[in-house]
């Protein structure tokens with residue numbers, strides 16, 4: 001199937017109100033453009049440099065979400081480019097985003113990335129530390145927390161993801177009910193190629209899909 005057919009199939013499948021982020025790491029600007037022409041409205045990028053190359057071709061035909069691990073020294077370049085940063089997992093990186101946004105007069109919508117499986121090697125704040133991190137970064141004037149994001153443990157069997165999605169939704173509802181000032185709990189970003197049919201059933205309203213759109217990635 002072509003990129004176009006893949007996108008159309010996914011868009012038909014996703015329930016109303018669930019946003020598709022095309023996870024574009026390793027893809028060429030031409031491939032990304034094909035996805036946009038097929039109806040993708042949001043591109044997810046893991047690397048600032050790749051995003052710059054793709055942005056030069058696609059520009060504002062799509063929105064740009066940062067979904068990778070953001071290094072402090074890349075924030076200055078990331079901030080003008082992206083419409084949302086989905087992977088804030090420390091007060092330190094949030095402060096750097098805030099500072100760089102202040103310099104260019106921007107308020108950045110961000111999601112807080114949660115390490116819901118508590119995997120040692122994985123990015124994301126631990127579930128038990130999430131509330132405190134939200135409180136710490138809610139005071140920053142140039143970022144706006146609009147939800148949570150997770151990768152979840154990877155597994156062959158998509159059903160293995162479900163309990164983690166359920167736990168994320170519970171955490172999401174909990175922090176939403178706190179009504180923290182300056183925090184607008186609107187988005188729950190979870191579900192990838194293997195699990196995008198399950199995630200919305202458990203409360204996701206953003207799914208991030210790469211392989212199912214663009215085909216298998218080459219290892220690098």
Ligand SMILES: *Cc1c(COP(=O)(O)O)cnc(C)c1O
Nearest residue numbers: 023067192193208209210211212
């Ligand atoms: C690559 C990636 C995805 C998509 O993964 P696929 O399995 O190819 O759909 C989603 N989220 C993040 C953060 C990614 O890096």
